[in-house]
Amino acid sequence: MDFFAQQARVRGSSRRLVILFVLAVIAIVVAIDAVVWFALGRHPAPGEPAASNLNLLLGTSVVVLAGIGFSSLFRIMSLSGGGKNVAESMGAVVVPPDTTDPALRRLRNVIEEVAIAAGVPVPDIYLMADEPGINAFAAGYSASDAAVCVTQGCLDHLSRDELQGVIAHEFSHVLNGDMRLNIRLMGLLFGILVLTIVGRRVIWFGGGRSSRRDGGGGQVWMIGLALIVVGYIGYFFGRLIQAAVARSRESLADASAVQFTRQTDGIAGALKKIAILSEGSQLQAANKQEVAHMLFGEAGSFNALFATHPPLLERIRALEPGFKEADLARMVAEMQRAAASPPAARTNGPAATSGVPGMPGLPLPSVLTGVLAGGIATAAPAFQRAAAVQQAMPVGLAEAVQQPESALAVMLALALSLEAELQPAQRRIVADAFGDDVARAVDAQAAALTTLTPIARLPLVSLAFPALKQLPDGRQQTLLRALDDLVRVDGRVDINEYCLARLLRIHLQEARAPRRAPVDGVKKLPAARDSVILVCTIVAAAGCSDEAGARRAWLLAMQQAFPGEAIAWSPPPAAWQTPFERALDELDGLSPMAKELVIQALLRAIHADGQVSVEEAELLRVICAGLHCPVPAMSAPA
Known part of the structure; x- marks a missing residue:
């Protein structure tokens, strides 16, 4: 799609x-x-x-x-x-990052995986604990201040694949600008x-x-x-x-969820369970109609006149064209057989009842999670890599980024140079900005970072973002200034250092003033021609060690963006950071179709040599953050 x-x-x-x-x-x-x-x-x-x-x-x-x-x-x-204001107005409670509840831990893991795969910061996570129906919503002005809220019914009745499909649906609202x-x-x-x-x-x-x-x-x-x-x-x-x-936007969100996860079984399975369960997707909250247009499913009973979502069967058929209403009855029959099986063969879990007409009160044991999902689906490569990055994250680092002050220390440690002669000057910068206690904490986190794989650096920023948002504004600004000083201590800025500082700046600035986040652009690609050329030049140069290879990659990008045009190659400027940021600001004003051409051109440049470097992957993540679009699927970084 x-x-x-x-x-x-x-x-x-x-x-x-x-x-x-x-x-x-x-x-x-x-x-x-x-x-x-x-x-x-x-x-x-x-x-x-x-x-x-x-x-x-x-x-x-x-x-x-x-x-x-x-x-x-x-x-x-x-x-x-x-988003947190909307979630709290619905009576939702925040899911703590250090929760030990298995269901809540699974929810956090799924949301973190989707965030890493899509290249956006992890949102605030909320639970409507008193809602037995299957529903969810995302709220906020941008990805940097988003909140994702799910009902208890999602935790009780959905498999991991189905929960991932629902969360991917909500993330698409974040990325499509629907929340504003x-x-x-x-x-x-x-x-x-x-x-x-x-x-x-x-x-x-x-x-x-x-x-x-x-x-x-x-x-x-x-x-x-x-x-x-x-x-x-x-x-x-x-x-x-x-x-x-x-x-109209729910149809796009369903399609986007499939694009993110690369499988239909998860979201289709969730929709089938809504059709079968007596609770469906209904909410009990008194102000449910106020957020009806944000939800994954209908807030109340379906009414064609005021329906905020297409009919369930229509949504399922869009995902599985051969699906028929009679298939629901066959699923109910499967449930009856499972319900009649010996107790030892069933999995303990919350029971539910069928909402299929003519079959009221039918028990729906949780053992049937896999039946409705249509089997275990293969996750998209991006999700597999995101899960691998998350699972390989050192335990100490994963715990450190859950709290504001320790997350700050981790971000500063990420900016420390591996060159021993530069580290004393960098430690003085940290001590001057935050004091000796933070400097010692940064040294401790720097030791833990030695076991972190390079491609996990920016995903670690996404995981740390909910904690970093809790820092006072003054401390956030001091962090950004200290990062700039750390990466420039040797008089130059390499790509990894730049990507770290730039990504944090984008997300923290938008979180501090969410209503000022950019709106949808309308400009055509030719209007930003010079900016497209510059960004493609920098990405091509980052992925190649020689100018000939960079020029070859750049030409492929130009053929994709401006087919048939003769454009002269010139190497990127030595001080490329400021022009690069101005170019990203201009490209963010492009229309969605023009942004797609830019991303396709960048992918052509990145894949020109048949492999993806860490620098290319990090640059693409920063570019997508600047353009407010998801990170596209690509080969695994070397």
Whole structure:
């Protein structure tokens, strides 16, 4: 499946639906203006000169728009802390990094694997412990402030492959930019619904006894009633548009989950379990409709009018074209046989019941996890490598990056040079910035890093990110400055040093101001021609020890990005870091399809010599972070 093509198509349809949302707000303003004109406007008798109600209608329009706007802004600002605010508003609790619960440990491992494979920082992880249905959502403004929240039903009923499919689905929302739109939809719906609240207040205070004394109570009561009616009608149509926006993006998220995991059994198995379990994907939370468009499945019973997701069978058939509704009945029969088997043959676990029509109350033992998944699937190579990196991580380092101060020490230790003559100067930089205690901690972590494989350096940054976000802003800034000083202590910056400092800077800056994260770009590839050439030049040079090899790799990239054009090769500048960062900033403004061409060109350059170096892999990870897209599948680094 073509991730970027799907992304461009769905973003285009979402923009049209958002325009409909704006039109709905305009219709609300016009309707209230009409009521106000009828109730309070000047209506001259026949034969009298026409009276102007322009000031009245303008004032009403401004008041209504301001009311919707400020209410929406208030709701959006209340969620400005990012994904964790949304998760906590749903009653979810954070999953601690040092949890010893096997189910929660499995959840963390799966999320960390997906984050490493996709090249994004590990998000905050939350659990809705009182929700037995199978559901999940991702919230936030960008990958750097994202939170992934799952229900207890996911832990109780899903196999590891199925849980991985659900998490990959949620990560696609992170990478597609859906989370920012989702939060804004929450704000707009709240702003429209506030009209009904204001209407009730107008009736209660403005249309009461005090207003009836001067005979104006009737008109004020009419305006209050209009606010209530129009507010609910606007909310009704807002929910329709919200559902349409969500349905279009859910289809992309399912497709993206398949692209990430390279298998359909996991996510298809999760959808089948939702179809069969009596709990389905339903939530019990009172404010579930507010986040309905964010969820993996429907928050309540399926309603075609307000459905935020395509029908379950339609989603399953998109993944498995030959699937039929009758297959669910056969699965239930398998469950019946498993339920009738001797107790010793069954695995202990939480029981559930069938939601298949005509078969209520059928027990669904957890031993059937593999039945619905259709067998054990082979994970994508990227996931296999991510799992291998995670499992090979030294235990001491894995524990150190779970706490803010020890994670800071690990990041500083990663920047220390292997050249003994440079280390005293680097230790002085650390001591000056953080004190002797941190300097000693950095020395201890540097010793532990000697057992870390080079390709695990940047994945370790992803694992450390949740802890690093907890550092005070001042300490984060000191960390970034110290990293810059450490990598420049010898007067030059190699690629590994640069990638470490740049990746941390991107993620920490976006986490500190999540609402300022870049929005979708619209520029075409020719508009950023020079930036594409420079980035491809630097990547080609990083993967080759000689200029001839770099030029050959660069030419392949140019053929991919600008076929048929004659472009002259020139080696990368000696001080390449600043131009490289400016180029990435420009490329981030490209449209999804243009970004795809850039990534394909880079892959051509990287694979030109038949192998992937650690430097190439790290550069690509930093480039993808700068372009806000997932790391593509490629060969394993040498």
